[in-house]
Amino acid sequence: MSPTLTTSNGTTHIVNGTKVSTSNDTKPKPAELDASKLIITECKTLKPIPPPEGLVYGKVKTDYMLVTEYEPKTGWSAPEIKPYGPLSLDPASSCLQYCPNVFEGMKAYLGPDGKPRLFRPQINMERLARSIHRAALPSFNTNALLTLIKRLITLESRWIPNLPGYSLYIRPTVIGTRTGLGVAASDSALLYIILSPTGPYFRNEAGGSETISLLAVSEHVRAWPGGTGGHKLGLNYASSFLPQSLATERGYDQILWLLPEPNGERKITEVGAMNFFVAVKREDGDVDIITPSLDGTILPGVTRESCLHLVEAHSSTSNSFLIPGLPATLRLHAIERTVTVSDLENWAVEGNLLEIFCTGTAAIVASIGRIGLDGLSETAAVKNRELVLPESEKMGPIAKGLFEALGAIQTGRLQYDNWSVVCS
């Protein structure tokens, strides 16, 4: 079932091959989200911009936010850009009680021309529309939202740090605001966008490890068939907090999420809040870049899709694009399939396991150095059986090349299709 992107009281008929919309004239149609109705309320004073080097991910907010409300009778209100500040919410609001909350993660980058750029924003808009449908929230025209995001970014462009690896994080959020306690879909909503200047997601000590460590966990399961793991719903995240703290206690940076299979295998789904990739040497010398298939338990990440695409482009006959640092003669194959913990162990034993990395909007690409294989069953005092990657402290060449390629495209230093979209 495809998401409905517009709200309508009317019905659509096919008359002589032409779509005719018949609305009930006695009921006014709820208003669509309309970027042309934008109201801007200016801040009296602007905040000082903190030095980028000290930024903690997602802590500092910019001067403005964008807000629009949906009510069933009136539809979407005129969007407003106004000073960043608290929301006023009824304590019975659905967003606090039953969590029909969705969000997107995007970034604005400063190009060499000084213009702010978005990275493949249309994919975020399409995913947001699917999330909205899954959470049964009021739908809206995502083209209008994208126009509003560009307008907000243009207004706030002084907040984009002009430093490699830094950007302005964009968090479009939609929350259910129905105030009845009966368990039912929220027929009212608040859509807002907030911005936060941000640097590298994982900060390592100077001269320290370039990689992160994972603990493979199957005692807690992030997502399952028939669940919501394939959508960007806020409710997918809080269940990770407890296992994440247990992994931290045991000395691991993030969780490798597993789904136990009926045959006893432990299927790999995601890493923390990122997609999982493994690079495996083949008998013919080529390299398979493997990521779990989008079976409904995996978030269809924009960076995931972009990495698969760039891997294919590197090995295409035209050779018009090469992943930085990798030889043109190295053939890479992008593969979506099931990956289990046993697969990793077997590839390691055979000497074919080259790299493991993960991708996401926040971290872009992060290399994995080691994986604790025994989950939470071992106490922190007992050493977990570990899979240690060949270069466990350094970012692998494939991960590093993808990271650099994406950074070049995102900041407009490298033109690639229409992936980088200037805000104007």
Place this chain on the structure above:
Amino acid sequence: MSPTLTTSNGTTHIVNGTKVSTSNDTKPKPAELDASKLIITECKTLKPIPPPEGLVYGKVKTDYMLVTEYEPKTGWSAPEIKPYGPLSLDPASSCLQYCPNVFEGMKAYLGPDGKPRLFRPQINMERLARSIHRAALPSFNTNALLTLIKRLITLESRWIPNLPGYSLYIRPTVIGTRTGLGVAASDSALLYIILSPTGPYFRNEAGGSETISLLAVSEHVRAWPGGTGGHKLGLNYASSFLPQSLATERGYDQILWLLPEPNGERKITEVGAMNFFVAVKREDGDVDIITPSLDGTILPGVTRESCLHLVEAHSSTSNSFLIPGLPATLRLHAIERTVTVSDLENWAVEGNLLEIFCTGTAAIVASIGRIGLDGLSETAAVKNRELVLPESEKMGPIAKGLFEALGAIQTGRLQYDNWSVVCS
């Protein structure tokens, strides 16, 4: 791992058999939740009380709410009873972004002596402590919370409708208020309690059906082994909104949640937001009252546990308690086990399927009249294969007896152990 109910900077040692707490004197200990610090801010004018017959579940709120905040340095603030009104929340708050939100559902009933009563509140407090732990929220002393609930109910007792089947619904809620966008546990929180006068959850037309209908759904799965279905987290609920609307379109009241098993069987987990029960006639003439085991996918409902207990009590040798309307000679057996859709079909074919009902704080006990067996695969236009109960329009005698027994105990008309607790 058992939940930590108190927050402490110190460590606890056993010295000569006595627990001694050693706190770090340089850091002040965050304050515990302390009911004796209660502040009451009175309303200037009180709301008029609407006629109970027109109440929609969870819509009307009373005059007051109770609020207390947790900050890592200072701990729990002095709890405050103040006029019901909106919360002020940062747009980046964890509760809106990642959903570490938990709640409880309880009710206050008016006894024949005019005093408000709670039903087994200690079970709610224990479950809340487990939910708080699972959502990695700051913990608190639930005895202090129960004292505060009783104080709020006493203040608001004029809102408890004095009508059979009516009560004052109590919604303790804890939400994460951390404002960083990094995916991490919320180290700050807001705890609040709101109240709503309420009548029967399912309203039927006068003279209409006393039962509800279910659509058995396995395309969407509510809970999974290793997931959070066994805890009362807000994030378990929003994923039901879309499938519920599809079930409504197909003419069914609620969803019968299924978990597909590796062997192809469809295991029954819950009904909507309620626990599932089936009454099956045995060869020896006794009746098994069966509900799914608490395997981590099932919410340990207070009404569920109470029904299992009353079923056992009815058949105990002392015969000091009988379920109203059931003969003393009828032997009932409370059984927790796996139940599949095939089990229901087989029992129906054999003529042994007596009743299906569901239990929860809101509805107490609701009888099921029919179950659509083919899930969402059929379109609304095609008739679903249905399992129709022998008395499909009337509440079955076992469900009705349990409903009446619970009502009598909850309102203090029947003394049963210490299940009904007077607020004073």
